[in-house]
Amino acid sequence: MSLHRAGAVARRIVLQFRRDRRSLALLFVAPMVVLTLVGVLWGSAATNTVRVVAAGDVDPQVLEALRGTEIQLSALDRDAALEELRAGHADAMIEIADNAATVTVEGSDPTRTAAIVGQVEGALIHLILDVPLTAFVKVSYLYGGPDYSLLDYLAPVLIAVFAFFFIFLLSTVSFLRERTSGTLERLLATPLTRGELVAGYMGGFALFALLQALVILAFTVFVLKVQYRGNLATIFIVEAVLVIGAVSLGLAISAFARNELQAVQFVPLVLLPQVFLSGFLVPVDQLSDVLRAISAVLPLTYANEALRSVMVKGYALTDPLILRDIGILAAFALLMAVAAVLSIRREVA
Amino acid sequence: MDVQVAVEARDVRKRFGSVTALDGLTLTVSRGEIYGLLGPNGSGKTTFIRTLAGLLRPDGGDVHIFGALPRAAVSSGAVGYMTQAAALYGELSVDENLRFFAALEGVTDVGAHVEDALRRVDLLDRRRSTVSTLSSGMRTRVSLAATLLHQPRLLLLDEPTVGVDPALRREFWEHFRSLAASGVTILVSSHVMDEASRCDRLGLIRAGRLLAEGTARELVARAGTSDLESAFLALSAAPA
Ligand SMILES: Nc1ncnc2c1ncn2[C@@H]1O[C@H](COP(=O)(O)OP(=O)(O)O)[C@@H](O)[C@H]1O
Numbered sequence: 001m002s003l004h005r006a007g008a009v010a011r012r013i014v015l016q017f018r019r020d021r022r023s024l025a026l027l028f029v030a031p032m033v034v035l036t037l038v039g040v041l042w043g044s045a046a047t048n049t050v051r052v053v054a055a056g057d058v059d060p061q062v063l064e065a066l067r068g069t070e071i072q073l074s075a076l077d078r079d080a081a082l083e084e085l086r087a088g089h090a091d092a093m094i095e096i097a098d099n100a101a102t103v104t105v106e107g108s109d110p111t112r113t114a115a116i117v118g119q120v121e122g123a124l125i126h127l128i129l130d131v132p133l134t135a136f137v138k139v140s141y142l143y144g145g146p147d148y149s150l151l152d153y154l155a156p157v158l159i160a161v162f163a164f165f166f167i168f169l170l171s172t173v174s175f176l177r178e179r180t181s182g183t184l185e186r187l188l189a190t191p192l193t194r195g196e197l198v199a200g201y202m203g204g205f206a207l208f209a210l211l212q213a214l215v216i217l218a219f220t221v222f223v224l225k226v227q228y229r230g231n232l233a234t235i236f237i238v239e240a241v242l243v244i245g246a247v248s249l250g251l252a253i254s255a256f257a258r259n260e261l262q263a264v265q266f267v268p269l270v271l272l273p274q275v276f277l278s279g280f281l282v283p284v285d286q287l288s289d290v291l292r293a294i295s296a297v298l299p300l301t302y303a304n305e306a307l308r309s310v311m312v313k314g315y316a317l318t319d320p321l322i323l324r325d326i327g328i329l330a331a332f333a334l335l336m337a338v339a340a341v342l343s344i345r346r347e348v349a
Numbered sequence: 350m351d352v353q354v355a356v357e358a359r360d361v362r363k364r365f366g367s368v369t370a371l372d373g374l375t376l377t378v379s380r381g382e383i384y385g386l387l388g389p390n391g392s393g394k395t396t397f398i399r400t401l402a403g404l405l406r407p408d409g410g411d412v413h414i415f416g417a418l419p420r421a422a423v424s425s426g427a428v429g430y431m432t433q434a435a436a437l438y439g440e441l442s443v444d445e446n447l448r449f450f451a452a453l454e455g456v457t458d459v460g461a462h463v464e465d466a467l468r469r470v471d472l473l474d475r476r477r478s479t480v481s482t483l484s485s486g487m488r489t490r491v492s493l494a495a496t497l498l499h500q501p502r503l504l505l506l507d508e509p510t511v512g513v514d515p516a517l518r519r520e521f522w523e524h525f526r527s528l529a530a531s532g533v534t535i536l537v538s539s540h541v542m543d544e545a546s547r548c549d550r551l552g553l554i555r556a557g558r559l560l561a562e563g564t565a566r567e568l569v570a571r572a573g574t575s576d577l578e579s580a581f582l583a584l585s586a587a588p589a
């Protein structure tokens with residue numbers, strides 16, 4: 001392995017990339033735009049105001065008692081109340097007859113339904129027992145806190161997904177271009193070895209990948225003001241190992257594409273399972289056995305676990321869980337690098 | 350191993366699936382010689398040159414360059430390979446492309462060598478130009494310069510003058526001549542007959558086999574024709 005030659009490849013990648021405004025924008029601006037959108041969407045700690053319409057005759061006292069900080073109650077006749085519910089102006093309709101309350105909800109979004117029913121039930125219990133709910137239920141937080149937003153919870157995963165996605169895409173396409181433009185063949189007719197070529201690519205891309213990781217991290221922490229606990233350097237180390245794996249995966253995958261369109265077709269194939277099965281949308285321990293087995297071979301699963309543990313729970317770099325995750329990510333990067341080297345052999349002896 | 354032999358290929362066979370690209374090709378190129386590999390499209394010229402460049406492993410037979418296996422010869426910097434289509438990085442300047450290839454070849458004093466190579470292909474004034482903005486003839490010249498940087502002892506030139514205008518073609522050949530005079534061995538493929546007469550020796554290949562070998566004059570005499578083109582046709586028609 002000649003560092004001189006691998007370094008020449010890395011330098012060339014950096015040179016080419018610096019000229020490529022579109023890729024630079026994709027790498028540095030796109031994640032910020034998307035994160036800002038996500039921040040606006042999920043950034044505020046959830047306001048759980050539930051709009052309830054009471055149908056028919058409701059005791060004004062009950063009405064008054066149900067109206068709290070989190071529930072907006074208005075009384076209408078039954079048809080009008082139903083109409084409000086259908087139009088989405090109200091979250092729930094409540095009818096009281098024979099000392100029983102019937103709650104009707106719109107019901108298409110299970111998560112929202114559960115939240116609404118919970119609130120209304122809580123308020124009704126409170127009404128029946130005639131004690132403030134807070135008198136007997138106190139919530140205390142092991143991690144996070146009452147002002148913790150969905151963004152705070154998702155930020156670690158988003159960082160990982162972006163870093164992985166953009167770097168994977170770019171390294172796949174640029175190595176593919178090397179293969180299809182004839183320059184790969186030309187390179188292999190010099191003293192450069194396949195290992196040096198892959199190492200050079202990884203070096204060149206790692207530079208941009210790490211810069212990107214820094215930018216995303218700084219943006220999430222300082223601009224979006226995502227709350228985090230652990231050490232920023234630890235977060236960065238996890239990201240760094242992840243993106244280096246993304247580069248080598250990209251190099252290996254490019255062997256299976258004949259043109260850039262085909263390369264882009266690999267993106268959903270690589271990305272979607274990781275979005276669904278890495279603990280981003282559904283916690284890994286809630287997956288079925290088959291899905292969990294798949295999730296166990298996805299790098300983002302380990303990156304998510306590590307980043308969440310550090311950012312949300314404040315784990316240190318030396319924590320066995322974090323070290324294990326970093327080790328697995330490093331092994332993945334190495335494995336894919338070997339696959340990339342072998343994939344070059346497939347076409348040229 | 351004979352020190353006067355630059356390339357020695359014996360009974361080289363290579364198949365791609367059902368296509369036989371090289372079918373027992375045997376030929377020898379001496380040091381300092383310009384050897385023309387002449388044959389129609391699809392006759393196996395590129396395949397043979399890629400084998401010499403260490404890019405393809407033959408299915409049978411063996412190949413030696415200066416007595417070594419092709420990959421070893423390439424690794425030692427003895428070989429310069431100019432691909433059929435210019436293989437350059439379009440986003441980079443001429444200078445950056447050449448510096449990159451020089452680094453891969455382990456060239457010391459890169460600046461001087463790049464300048465020297467550019468002067469030889471008469472592109473010194475375009476060294477800052479981005480390659481994608483160059484004409485195809487200029488790109489071919491850059492491609493040749495990239496092959497010369499490390500002063501290889503064997504040049505493999507795959508149809509170097511395709512798409513090159515007559516004036517530049519003449520320049521290229523003068524250049525090849527002077528390189529050969531300084532001891533460089535050149536194996537050049539072509540399917541243009543008038544060009545072939547400039548080679549020291551010719552190998553006519555068809556369907557991956559050597560049909561005839563010799564100087565242009567010898568081949569014409571053997572075929573009993575008036576020019577090389579008809580000689581080639583006559584020799585191709587004869588059972589190999
Ligand atoms: N990588 C390859 N895969 C499949 N067939 C190939 C490959 N390279 C060359 N061939 C086939 O081998 C034959 C010789 O091709 P080539 O060496 O490129 O000829 P030439 O350079 O003389 O035009 C052709 O039939 C070509 O289609």
Ligand SMILES: [Mg+2]
Nearest residue numbers: 394395396433
């Ligand atoms: Mg060819």
